[in-house]
Amino acid sequence: MxxxxxxxxxxxxxxxxxxxxxxxxxxxxxxxxxxxxxxxxxxxxxxxxxxxxxxxxxxxxxLSRNQRQITQFIVILAGSLTFSVAPQLLAKQAGRGPWAISAGLLGGGLASFYAHSNATKVLTGIKLKNSTQNNRKAILERKN
Structure with a gap:
């Protein structure tokens, strides 16, 4: 301070x-x-x-750490419901009737987890790149 x-x-x-x-x-x-x-x-x-x-x-x-974890959980839950259609269809085609829903939710949850983590990495990289470029511009302007 x-x-x-x-x-x-x-x-x-x-x-x-x-x-x-x-x-x-x-x-x-x-x-x-x-x-x-x-x-x-x-x-x-x-x-x-x-x-x-x-x-x-x-x-x-x-967001606080708890808020980030809750948000990530909600995103993964919503993603598992969204992405569960394809794994459910594959499980039904494979003859796994009662396991189709759980396999679909599990597959959808994994897909949404990887999509969320990759999107976070990409967005963080973009933010860092923009921040670095802005800092370089500010330093160059100060030198001139």
């Missing part, structure tokens, strides 16, 4: 930010160096706070 800055200091820093560059150049070297150092420190403080706020917002949108 970042340190707190007193309201009086923030007011003073805000006033210093409004000083014209020509006025700043006329100041004595010692005062000018102190003002510039304080402004840089304040900028780092604001950047750190904005990053913390950004990541807090991302964290608050994420």
């Amino acid at each position: 970042t340190a707190k800055i007193s309201p009086k200091r923030i007011e003073r820093l805000e006033r210093w930010l409004k000083i014209m560059p020509r006025t700043l150049l006329r100041m004595p070297d010692y005062d000018r160096a102190n003002i510039i150092a304080a402004i840089k420190e304040y900028a780092k403080f604001n950047l750190a706070n904005s990053q913390i706020a950004k990541y807090d917002a991302v964290r608050s949108r994420r």
Whole structure:
């Protein structure tokens, strides 16, 4: 967590930010160096706070571990019901009458589990790729 800055200091820093560059150049070297150092420190403080706020917002949108497991269970259950038709037909053709429904649900559950895990991997890869590209662009823009 970042340190707190007193309201009086923030007011003073805000006033210093409004000083014209020509006025700043006329100041004595010692005062000018102190003002510039304080402004840089304040900028780092604001950047750190904005990053913390950004990541807090991302964290608050994420599901908890239990919520993710419940969601995954619901997806697999819905997928098992959806994908169970083909395994049921195959089991009936094979002459497994009473086992057809359970085989269909099991096959559908496995199919939906693998579909869900593969889709999650692909989406995570896309997110990481986009995030990396955005970070590279930001770094290159800062250098220029």
